[in-house]
Amino acid sequence: MTERLKDKVAIVTGGGSGIGQATAIKFGEQGAQVFMLDRTPENAEETKRSIEEIGGLAHVLECDVSKPDQVRQAIDQAARMAGRIDVVFANAGINGTMAPIETMEMDDWDQTMDINMRGTFATVKYAIPHMKERGGSIIITSSINGNRVFSGIGFSAYASSKAGQTAFTKMAALELARYGIRVNAVCPGAIDTNIDDNTYPSDDLKEVQIPVQFPEGHEHPLKGKPGTSEQVANVVLFLASDEASHVTGTRIYVDGAESLLRG
Numbered sequence: 080m081t082e083r084l085k086d087k088v089a090i091v092t093g094g095g096s097g098i099g100q101a102t103a104i105k106f107g108e109q110g111a112q113v114f115m116l117d118r119t120p121e122n123a124e125e126t127k128r129s130i131e132e133i134g135g136l137a138h139v140l141e142c143d144v145s146k147p148d149q150v151r152q153a154i155d156q157a158a159r160m161a162g163r164i165d166v167v168f169a170n171a172g173i174n175g176t177m178a179p180i181e182t183m184e185m186d187d188w189d190q191t192m193d194i195n196m197r198g199t200f201a202t203v204k205y206a207i208p209h210m211k212e213r214g215g216s217i218i219i220t221s222s223i224n225g226n227r228v229f230s231g232i233g234f235s236a237y238a239s240s241k242a243g244q245t246a247f248t249k250m251a252a253l254e255l256a257r258y259g260i261r262v263n264a265v266c267p268g269a270i271d272t273n274i275d276d277n278t279y280p281s282d283d284l285k286e287v288q289i290p291v292q293f294p295e296g297h298e299h300p301l302k303g304k305p306g307t308s309e310q311v312a313n314v315v316l317f318l319a320s321d322e323a324s325h326v327t328g329t330r331i332y333v334d335g336a337e338s339l340l341r342g
Contacts, residue, residue: 082110083320088161090154091115092144092202093171095122098220098270100129101308102168102315107135109316111166114157116142116150116202118171144171144198145190151205164209166319169202170220172240177233179287188236195240196247203251207260214259216319220311221245221264221330227338232288241266245330252328261327263318268334269298269305301335 089106093099094115100122106113107130115137117123123139130137138160142153158164175191176183199219206217224231225242245264252262299305311333317323318331332338 082108083316083322084166085110087111087165087319088157088163089113089166089168089319090157090164090202090206091168091170092142092198093117094126094139095119098267098308098311098315099168099170100126101312102170103137104129104133104135105309105312105316106166106168106319107137108133109320111135112161113137114153114161115139116144116153116157116171118143144202145193147197147201147205150198150201154202154205154209158209163213164206165213165215167202167206167210167215167217168220168315168319169199169217171198171202172220174234174237176236177231177284179233179283180235182283183236191236191240195237196243199244199247203247203262207255207258210260211258215261216323217251217255217260217262218315218318219244219248219262219264221248221266223266223268223332223334223338223341226266226330227332228341230341233284248330249328256327261318261323263323263327264330265311265314265318266330266332266334266338267306267311268332268337270311270333271305271307298340299335299337300340306333306335 089111091103094103095117103113115123120139120141127137140153142149172195176187221244222241225238248264
């Protein structure tokens with residue numbers, strides 16, 4: 080089988096678990112040298128070992144994407160070590176606080192925006208100087224929330240950050256096209272990951288929620304269950320590869336038609 084990312088250098092934020100982990104492993108399988116930027120390096124080290132076990136090359140750089148100086152330093156270090164950057168997967172993010180708009184604390188809003196929106200901006204911004212000469216591919220993890228789905232009561236901060244990411248994707252795609260840099264977004268639906276560990280429902284959320292009941296399994300029309308990180312990683316791999324050489328400014332939904340039902 081031809082390695083679709085042979086000799087490429089890829090940055091993955093949030094590579095320690097979930098979609099980031101599955102994608103980092105897939106990148107390693109396909110011949111890329113993978114740099115994982117993660118605020119929990121111990122988790123990313125496990126991903127690194129998985130990549131090395133299949134004969135790939137991976138590195139872990141501790142980085143909190145909500146802190147722009149750390150993002151810049153980590154990306155610059157990766158570029159120095161590898162001599163180039165070809166692929167950036169801006170994936171790190173949180174669900175954050177779920178709360179009524181009226182009672183959500185400003186600090187909770189800011190935390191979600193800092194990690195999801197500001198972190199994405201910083202990751203792309205600091206990668207550009209290392210990609211301008213040869214071009215490459217940038218993929219951003221957005222969501223069905225804020226794009227097709229607006230029924231997640233309490234998710235105002237999360238949905239707003241995810242809508243912002245897809246708007247930024249389109250702006251960046253047009254601006255960076257002159258350098259041969261493609262920018263696309265993936266919008267997963269319910270995926271079997273541990274992102275719920277970064278979800279914080281408030282005590283008063285039930286006061287504003289609008290109950291919607293689906294028969295068990297019916298909220299996921301295609302398979303009757305949530306998707307997997309590997310299914311999202313397959314789409315990211317396609318967007319990272321030369322097979323998607325004429326695809327930019329696009330958001331791709333990976334949700335088994337869930338958003339069509341919930342929207």
